[in-house]
Amino acid sequence: MRYDAGVYDDDRTTPGQGRTATAEHSEAATRVQARDLDADFQAIIDTDGRVEPRDAMPEAYRKGLIRQIAQHAHSEIIGMQPEANWIGRAPSLRRKAILMAKVQDEAGHGLYLYAAAETLGADRADLLDMLHNGRQKYSSIFNYPTLTWADMGAIGWLVDGAAIVNQVPLCRCSYGPYARAMTRVCKEESFHQRQGFESLNTLSHGTKAQHAMAQDAVDRWWWPSLMMFGPPDDRSPNSAQSMAWGIKRFSNDDLRQRFVDMTVPQAAALGLTLPDPALAWNEARGHHDFGDIDFTELFEVIKGNGPCNQQRMDQRRRAHEDGAWVRDAATAYAAKRHTEAAATTRSVA
């Protein structure tokens, strides 16, 4: 196992601290040190403690976390698109203000998470590059189109509802900065879910056409929401390591079941049905049974063959390029102010 000292704060200027043997260190001493670091890390994990940025950590733990947090951040940023699509067509000023606040939150969530990834030594510019050149991915759920206004309600209720079930355990994840970012995210997500439910509830109890629109949106978003929990446990080879490291706390299937059990009564309250004839309460299990999920669809979307993959990527790259002048202007202005401040100091002296 190879270690890098966490790269953060003043560690940036002392690369290699914690793994480089100085001249007087013998090879044996280095081995002892590595074993100590190994034990330190394992002790934190064993006692359900929190690993912090500058702690020694296994390289696989660090890289795995960067991968997960970065792709989580990308998902938040791409997740702005399906809903931004409806801001200009929101049916009332109230709904428009809510939707704008929600999309702004998604941007904020992305930024919390990029910052968390940077505590592991990643660079945000690099991560964005890797999103833009397709080497890193974002969640498949955002590759589905938002066809009607009711999709805003369905996304808030189902997609954000599923995200909350996935994300709440991450508030206790073993990596401190990720856990803290997720605590903020989860607080804000509950507004997202509730506003979605309220919006759908209004439509569902509105005119016949509004009710039909709400039902259609739920019909389209139900299965993709269930797929958000990932493949079944027997097809999730990496889960065990992730669980051993305290990053993942519950299995995909457990979380999916929790989401189904939580959502079924909510659907009843909405007066809407869920598009699964196999959905039924199982008294013996104390859970709802539900139908088989077509994971071939999930895998197709992940491979880039979803309905909106190309559109989402094009829009993201365009937004980044269109924003370049703003970033350049801010940089130029900061440089100019810095020069002026320096000149003032000189003239006073």
Add this chain to the structure above:
Amino acid sequence: MSDEPRDLNAEGGHGAVPMTGVPTEQSPAQASRREWPLWEVFVRAKRGLSHVHAGSLHAPDAEMAVRNARDLYTRRQEGVSIWVARAEEITASSPDEKDAFFDPAGDKIYRHPTFYAVPEGVQHL
């Protein structure tokens, strides 16, 4: 299903993302530009409380860092005052020597009031 992605991680917040074949860093030559400097953000939740570390962000200068911090960390009235400090200017104790560094306080339990025996019935002590 032979071309099924074998390694999906559902913890990516909003659902399954692949975890193999995904790089975590680029070679320096690939990086398109350097980021703005990193700032650490401290927020005072309300008068009477200290500023507490809220997170970090990138900004070209201190003034923009404060503005960005307002938008990022106080969207729901979480603060009445914000400090920002360049991350690179923060000096921290080293995690490698944390035991040795904090050891001197370890054996001085007499610094705590609970160290002292108080006779039965004595109050306000």
